[in-house]
Amino acid sequence: MVNGAKALCLHFSLIRTAKLHGLDPCRYYVKVLEKIPHCQSVEDYEVLLPWNIQLERVGVAAAA
Structure with missing residues (x-):
């Protein structure tokens, strides 16, 4: 259970x-997932x- 929580935190980060x-x-x-294996x-x-x-930036409004 703890490992799952740590993995979820990594993804959210x-x-x-x-x-x-x-x-x-x-x-x-x-x-990132495409490039990591290489x-x-x-x-x-x-x-x-x-x-x-x-990557193309999507703008500040999308960051909220």
């Missing part, structure tokens, strides 16, 4: 961070952070 950076959380999440270095993972990823 990704979603909220995407929103705070003006990204569509669904598109961000899909892109990551081989810390730099590869850092590119996927919401403030680094190259």
